[in-house]
Amino acid sequence: MLAVGAIGPPQPVRGIEKVNVVTTTSIGEKGAQRALLAADAATLGPGRRRSKRWRRYAGWLFALPALLFYGIFELHPIISAVNYSFYKWDGISAVKKWVGLSNYVAALTQPQQLSSLVHAFVFIIFFTVLPVTFGLIVASVMRTVKPGPYGTVTRTLVFLPQILPGAAAGVAWNWMYSKDGFVNTVLHWVGLGSLARGWVGSFTFALPAVGFVGTWLSTGLCSVLLMAGIGSINPSLYEAAKVDGAGIWHQFRQVTLPGLRQQIGVCVTITVIAALSSFDVVYLMTQGGPGYSTVVPGVEVYNLAFNDYQIGSACALAVVLAVIVIAVVAPLQRFFRGTDNG
Amino acid sequence: MSMIWKGKAMPYHQPARVRAARPVRLGKALGPAAATLVSTSLALTGLGAAGAPAFASGPVVIKLFSGSGTATLNQALANAFNKSQKGVKVVLMTVPDTDYNTALPRDLRTSSGPDVFAPSALVQEVADGEVLNLDGYARHYGWTKKFSPQALAPGRVSSKGVIGRGPLYEAGGQAGVVTGIFYNRALMAKLRLHVPKTISQFAAELATAKAHGVTPIICSNEDGLTGHLFDMLLGDYMGAKGIDNVIDNVPGSSLDTPDAVAAANLLGSWMSKGYFNSDANAIQQTQSYQEFGAGDGLFFISGSWIEFGGNFPKTFSYGMMPFPPVTVGGPYVGMESNDLAFSVAAKSAHKDQAAQFVNWLSTPAAARVVVKVGGGNAYGLARIVPPALAGSLQAQTENVYQLVQRDNGVLNWLQNQGPIVNSDFPPQLQLLMAGKTTGAAMIQKFQSDVVADRQATSS
Numbered sequence: 001m002l003a004v005g006a007i008g009p010p011q012p013v014r015g016i017e018k019v020n021v022v023t024t025t026s027i028g029e030k031g032a033q034r035a036l037l038a039a040d041a042a043t044l045g046p047g048r049r050r051s052k053r054w055r056r057y058a059g060w061l062f063a064l065p066a067l068l069f070y071g072i073f074e075l076h077p078i079i080s081a082v083n084y085s086f087y088k089w090d091g092i093s094a095v096k097k098w099v100g101l102s103n104y105v106a107a108l109t110q111p112q113q114l115s116s117l118v119h120a121f122v123f124i125i126f127f128t129v130l131p132v133t134f135g136l137i138v139a140s141v142m143r144t145v146k147p148g149p150y151g152t153v154t155r156t157l158v159f160l161p162q163i164l165p166g167a168a169a170g171v172a173w174n175w176m177y178s179k180d181g182f183v184n185t186v187l188h189w190v191g192l193g194s195l196a197r198g199w200v201g202s203f204t205f206a207l208p209a210v211g212f213v214g215t216w217l218s219t220g221l222c223s224v225l226l227m228a229g230i231g232s233i234n235p236s237l238y239e240a241a242k243v244d245g246a247g248i249w250h251q252f253r254q255v256t257l258p259g260l261r262q263q264i265g266v267c268v269t270i271t272v273i274a275a276l277s278s279f280d281v282v283y284l285m286t287q288g289g290p291g292y293s294t295v296v297p298g299v300e301v302y303n304l305a306f307n308d309y310q311i312g313s314a315c316a317l318a319v320v321l322a323v324i325v326i327a328v329v330a331p332l333q334r335f336f337r338g339t340d341n342g
Numbered sequence: 343m344s345m346i347w348k349g350k351a352m353p354y355h356q357p358a359r360v361r362a363a364r365p366v367r368l369g370k371a372l373g374p375a376a377a378t379l380v381s382t383s384l385a386l387t388g389l390g391a392a393g394a395p396a397f398a399s400g401p402v403v404i405k406l407f408s409g410s411g412t413a414t415l416n417q418a419l420a421n422a423f424n425k426s427q428k429g430v431k432v433v434l435m436t437v438p439d440t441d442y443n444t445a446l447p448r449d450l451r452t453s454s455g456p457d458v459f460a461p462s463a464l465v466q467e468v469a470d471g472e473v474l475n476l477d478g479y480a481r482h483y484g485w486t487k488k489f490s491p492q493a494l495a496p497g498r499v500s501s502k503g504v505i506g507r508g509p510l511y512e513a514g515g516q517a518g519v520v521t522g523i524f525y526n527r528a529l530m531a532k533l534r535l536h537v538p539k540t541i542s543q544f545a546a547e548l549a550t551a552k553a554h555g556v557t558p559i560i561c562s563n564e565d566g567l568t569g570h571l572f573d574m575l576l577g578d579y580m581g582a583k584g585i586d587n588v589i590d591n592v593p594g595s596s597l598d599t600p601d602a603v604a605a606a607n608l609l610g611s612w613m614s615k616g617y618f619n620s621d622a623n624a625i626q627q628t629q630s631y632q633e634f635g636a637g638d639g640l641f642f643i644s645g646s647w648i649e650f651g652g653n654f655p656k657t658f659s660y661g662m663m664p665f666p667p668v669t670v671g672g673p674y675v676g677m678e679s680n681d682l683a684f685s686v687a688a689k690s691a692h693k694d695q696a697a698q699f700v701n702w703l704s705t706p707a708a709a710r711v712v713v714k715v716g717g718g719n720a721y722g723l724a725r726i727v728p729p730a731l732a733g734s735l736q737a738q739t740e741n742v743y744q745l746v747q748r749d750n751g752v753l754n755w756l757q758n759q760g761p762i763v764n765s766d767f768p769p770q771l772q773l774l775m776a777g778k779t780t781g782a783a784m785i786q787k788f789q790s791d792v793v794a795d796r797q798a799t800s801s
Binding site for chain 1: 443444447448451466469470472563564565620621622623624625629761762764765768769770772773775776778798
C-alpha cells in the first residue's frame with residue numbers, strides 16, 4: 001500500500017501531520033492510508049482531487065507489469081492446475097474427461113499417494129525439528145565465541161551446505177551412503193561394520209537416510225538466521241540473568257528462546273515448506289524407492305504427470321499438497337507472530 | 343521413471359490406440375508457397391532428395407530427435423545419409439536421455455519439432471495424432487515387399503491401439519542391441535561352468551557360485567534393472583508371443599497367468615536365496631558396472647549396450663551368452679531394440695524427405711553403421727554357431743542377436759506396455775528383492791497397471 005502511495009509526481013506532504021495523528025489512534029496501516037487520502041482530498045481543490053485519483057490509478061499502472069507476470073506465471077498455472085484436477089487427461093490429447101472429485105478421492109485414499117503425504121510429514125522432523133534444534137545449539141555456542149577468524153570459519157562451514165543445490169547434495173550423499181561409501185567406511189573404522197549396508201536401498205533406513213540430507217542442508221540456514229538473531233538480543237539481558245544466578249540452561253530458556261522467536265518462526269516456516277514440497281533430493285537419491293518407502297508428494301506428482309501421463313491425478317495431489325502446506329504454515333505464522341509482542 | 347535401458351530413454355516400441363487411420367499428408371513439404379504446387383506430384387512420384395525441386399535453395403533440413411545416449415549413433419547415421427544423398431540434410435535435435443520421454447511429446451506438438459523420431463510411446467503418440475501414417479511410403483518404397491509382415495508388425499498400430507495391426511507408423515531397418523547373460527570369464531573358468539542349456543542348469547550354476555562365495559548375479563535395482571532378467575523369464579515361460587500380446591494390448595491377453603506367476607516366483611526365489619549383490623536395491627546401473635567390472639560377481643544380466651562407452655576396465659574380460667530356454671533345444675528369447683526404426687512427425691514440414699531418410703535406414707549401409715558405431719548387430723551378417731564360452735565378445739553378441747531372431751524369440755520389455763506399468767517396475771522389483779511381496783502379488787499389480795494403461799489410452 002505504501003508503495004502505491006509513494007509512487008507518482010512529488011506532492012507537497014501536506015497530510016503528514018494528520019496521518020501521524022491518525023496512525024497513533026492505531027486504526028492500522030490500511031485505515032491510515034485511507035485517512036491520508038481522505039485528508040489529502042479534503043485539503044485539495046477539485047483539480048487536485050482529480051490528480052489525487054490519477055495518482056491512485058497511476059500506482060496500479062506502475063504495478064501492472066509485475067501483476068501481469070504474477071498473473072501469467074503464478075495465478076494462471078494455479079487456476080489451471082485446479083481446473084485440470086477435475087479431469088482425466090494425459091496432458092497431450094485434446095480430449096479431457098470430467099471426473100469430478102475422483103482424483104481427490106484417489107489422492108486421499110490410494111495407499112501410494114496417501115503414504116507420500118505421510119512421508120512428507122516425517123520429513124518435517126528432518127527438515128525442521130532437527131535443523132532448528134541444531135541451529136539453536138550452534139547459535140548459542142557461537143554467541144560465546146569471541147569475534148575472529150575462528151568464528152568466521154565456523155559460520156562459513158556451517159552455512160556451506162545451504163549454498164549447494166539439493167540435486168548435487170543428493171548425488172554426493174548417495175555416494176556416501178553406498179556400500180563402499182564414507183558412512184559404511186566410518187562404521188567399519190569404529191568396529192560397527194555389521195551395521196554397514198546400502199542405506200538408500202533399505203526399506204527401514206532409506207527414509208531417514210534421505211531425510212538426514214535435508215537436515216544437513218537446512219541446518220546451515222537455520223544456524224545463520226539464529227546467529228544473526230542472537231546477535232541482536234541486548235547483551236545486558238544476559239548480564240542481568242547472570243546476576244540473577246541463571247545458568248547456561250536458564251539463560252537459553254529465558255533469554256535466548258524468547259528473543260529468537262521471530263527468527264525461529266522464519267526458520268520453521270521455510271523448512272516446513274521445504275519438507276512438505278521436497279523433490280530434488282529424494283528424486284536424485286531414491287526416486288521414491290525402495291518399493292514406495294520414500295515417495296513424497298513432489299516425486300509422486302512428478303511421476304503421475306510426466307511418467308504416467310495422469311495430469312488430473314497429479315494436479316489433484318499437488319492441490320492437496322498446497323492446501324496442506326497452507327494449513328500447516330498459516331497457524332505457525334500466527335503462532336510466531338502472535339507471540340511477537342509478548 | 344527415467345529408466346535408462348540403453349543409451350536412450352527406454353526403447354518403447356509400444357503402442358496403444360489410434361484415433362483414426364489418417365491418409366498420408368504430403369502437402370506441407372516445401373513451405374507454404376510451394377506446398378500446393380508440389381504436393382500432388384510428390385505424393386504420386388514420391389520425389390525425395392534425389393529429385394528435389396530445383397527451386398529449393400540449399401538442402402532440405404530434416405531434424406532427427408535423439409537422446410544424448412544414442413546421439414553418437416544417430417549422428418553417424420545422419421553423416422552416412424548426408425554423404426550419400428543430395429538435397430536433404432539430417433541434423434540432430436538432442437535432448438538428455440532422462441528428458442527423452444517427456445520432451446518428445448511436447449516437441450511433436452510444435453511446428454518446430456522433429457521431423458524424424460524414435461517414438462517414446464508409439465500407441466499414445468499415434469492416438470494423439472502426432473505420428474504420420476507411412477502406408478503410402480511403404481507402398482512407394484516397397485517396404486511391404488522388402489520386409490516380412492513380422493518385421494513390420496512392431497510399427498503397426500490399429501485404431502484400437504493394438505500393435506501389429508493397422509496402418510504403419512514406424513519403419514526403417516533391423517539392427518540393434520540384444521539382451522542376454524554376460525559372464526566374468528575368469529570366474530566362469532575357475533568354477534568350471536559351461537553355457538547353460540536350460541533355465542534349471544542356469545539356476546544350478548547360480549547355486550554353485552553362491553556355494554563358492556561368489557556373488558552369482560550383479561544387478562542394479564534402484565532403477566529396477568532386475569527387470570531385464572524378469573522380462574526374459576517371462577519370455578521363457580509365456581513364450582515370446584504370449585508376453586508380446588500383453589505388451590501389444592491384444593484383446594483378451596492377460597499377464598495374470600500361471601506361467602507369468604511361475605516366472606516371477608522363480609525370480610523371487612533367486613532373490614531370497616541371495617543370488618544378487620546385497621546392495622542391489624541401493625544402486626543404479628553405473629555402480630553395477632563398477633561392481634561387475636571389479637570382478638565382484640559371476641553374471642551380469644543386461645543388454646549389449648553395456649559393451650560400449652568404457653563401462654568396464656580394459657583389463658576386465660567378459661563374454662556373452664544367450665538367455666537359456668526352459669527346455670533343451672527350446673527357443674532363445676531376448677529383448678532387442680531396433681536402432682533403425684523411426685517414425686515421421688505428423689507436423690513435419692518435410693514429410694517426403696523424412697520418409698526418404700527412413701527408407702535409407704532399411705539399407706545395408708545403415709545396418710553397417712549400427713554394427714560399427716552403435717554396438718548393435720544385424721541379422722544375416724554372420725554365420726550362426728552354437729553358443730560357446732570361447733570367442734570374442736563381439737562375435738558372441740552377434741551370435742546371440744541372430745539366435746534370438748532365428749528362434750522368433752524377440753521380446754519387448756513389459757515396461758513398454760505403458761507408462762503406469764513402467765512406473766511400477768522398479769518399486770515392485772525392489773519389494774520382491776526385499777521379500778516384501780510375492781511373485782503372484784507382483785504379477786497381479788502389473789496386470790492391474792496393464793489394465794489401467796489400456797484404459798488410459800482407449801477411453
